[in-house]
Amino acid sequence: MTLREKISKYAMPAFGKRDFVVSRGKGRKLYDDKGREYLDFGAGIAVASIGHCHPAWVRAVSKQAGVLAHCSNLYLTKPNADLSEKLVGKIGRGKVFICNSGTEANEALIKAARLHGLKVSGAEGKKYKIVTAVDGFHGRTMGCVAATAQRKIQKGFSPMLEGFEYAAFNDIDSFEKAVDDDTAAVIVEPVQGESGVTPAKREFLKALKSICKKKNALLLFDEVQCGFGRSGAFLASQRIGVKPDGVSMAKGLGGGFPIGAIWLSSPHADLFTPGSHGTTFGGNALACAAALATISVVEKERLVENAAKMGERLSAGLSKVAAKYPHIVKLERGLGLMRAVLFNGPYSNSDICARLRENGLILIPAGSNALRFLPALNVKATEIDRALKILDKTLGEL
Numbered sequence: 416m417t418l419r420e421k422i423s424k425y426a427m428p429a430f431g432k433r434d435f436v437v438s439r440g441k442g443r444k445l446y447d448d449k450g451r452e453y454l455d456f457g458a459g460i461a462v463a464s465i466g467h468c469h470p471a472w473v474r475a476v477s478k479q480a481g482v483l484a485h486c487s488n489l490y491l492t493k494p495n496a497d498l499s500e501k502l503v504g505k506i507g508r509g510k511v512f513i514c515n516s517g518t519e520a521n522e523a524l525i526k527a528a529r530l531h532g533l534k535v536s537g538a539e540g541k542k543y544k545i546v547t548a549v550d551g552f553h554g555r556t557m558g559c560v561a562a563t564a565q566r567k568i569q570k571g572f573s574p575m576l577e578g579f580e581y582a583a584f585n586d587i588d589s590f591e592k593a594v595d596d597d598t599a600a601v602i603v604e605p606v607q608g609e610s611g612v613t614p615a616k617r618e619f620l621k622a623l624k625s626i627c628k629k630k631n632a633l634l635l636f637d638e639v640q641c642g643f644g645r646s647g648a649f650l651a652s653q654r655i656g657v658k659p660d661g662v663s664m665a666k667g668l669g670g671g672f673p674i675g676a677i678w679l680s681s682p683h684a685d686l687f688t689p690g691s692h693g694t695t696f697g698g699n700a701l702a703c704a705a706a707l708a709t710i711s712v713v714e715k716e717r718l719v720e721n722a723a724k725m726g727e728r729l730s731a732g733l734s735k736v737a738a739k740y741p742h743i744v745k746l747e748r749g750l751g752l753m754r755a756v757l758f759n760g761p762y763s764n765s766d767i768c769a770r771l772r773e774n775g776l777i778l779i780p781a782g783s784n785a786l787r788f789l790p791a792l793n794v795k796a797t798e799i800d801r802a803l804k805i806l807d808k809t810l811g812e813l
């Protein structure tokens with residue numbers, strides 16, 4: 416039985432057609448089952464932040480696996496305490512809760528928002544509304560599906576969790592109308608990822624902050640995709656220059672190991688009390704060691720700075736490609752190393768993605784007509800140039 420036959424027989428068909436077999440990764444390269452090399456500018460959808468199998472990461476994970484992987488959150492471990500301290504140091508005064516994924520992190524933000532509403536209104540079920548942005552993406556649990564204002568994500572799962580309202584992204588009037596005294600929180604991505612890489616405007620986030628302050632609601636940023644150095648700062652909101660009351664993180668944080676986390680600023684950091692939230696796996700020693708090793712590489716190799724620099728090089732190159740093929744590429748946009756090109760009408764992003772892979776470049780489709788560039792933060796200038804060359808050649812062949 417071939418791998419594809421096995422998967423279609425035994426695995427649920429949640430991921431559509433898959434026929435590309437990945438056998439290993441090294442740095443910014445992936446290799447298929449025939450040993451062919453590909454330049455990986457998807458990084459597992461913004462996960463392999465320091466490239467595949469970075470030697471320092473492999474050493475740290477292997478070492479921790481041989482010492483202690485998991486002991487439950489009934490006890491303390493050094494990697495968990497060290498990672499908590501590290502994240503607070505990177506973000507600001509406050510506390511973290513460590514979990515296993517982006518969805519779980521956002522679910523924790525939703526619960527924290529409800530506890531905040533209860534605290535300030537003094538009554539359960541009064542101030543619990545959460546306002547999110549149209550075309551945002553927050554995950555796949557029922558809470559996160561309700562937070563995700565996209566029909567294709569919600570379809571089939573009615574009734575939605577109560578208490579969500581949607582407003583237009585980057586449109587402050589729309590949020591001003593939606594946020595009222597019953598609002599417990601606003602949750603937005605500083606750069607909308609899944610729907611096609613749209614950065615939030617600084618004025619928009621600043622105005623959101625003052626609306627939230629006026630209505631005593633939390634301003635919460637989903638930095639699952641845009642966070643962890645990708646924007647050219649540790650958090651995209653730090654690059655944009657607006658400080659939230661809380662953030663969710665995941666993806667790049669573990670460098671390939673599943674981990675998520677939320678941070679809440681000091682005044683809100685004690686909303687969760689014993690019994691109100693929890694996790695079996697979240698924050699285990701192995702996941703925390705992986706995240707600590709990833710952060711250590713990011714710091715030692717100055718990868719946040721590299722992301723800013725390489726992001727500019729990529730952006731300049733993509734603009735040139737867009738200008739060369741105006742009938743195919745509508746525009747390029749993004750922040751740091753989170754970028755996308757949007758295609759014109761007849762050209763499908765998944766078809767172009769497949770052609771690019773045949774030519775040796777891996778990208779990730781987004782929204783209905785975009786392709787995302789999310790390379791590892793340690794991508795080199797020569798690799799950016801090679802990716803641009805492959806893009807140019809592939810568009811030329813269309």
Ligand SMILES: Cc1ncc(COP(=O)(O)O)c(C=O)c1O
Pocket residue numbers: 460516517518519521552553554555604608609637638639640641665666
């Ligand atoms: C902005 C954002 N939030 C949340 C999620 C969900 O994260 P996960 O797939 O780790 O549950 C994603 C995943 O793509 C995301 O991009």
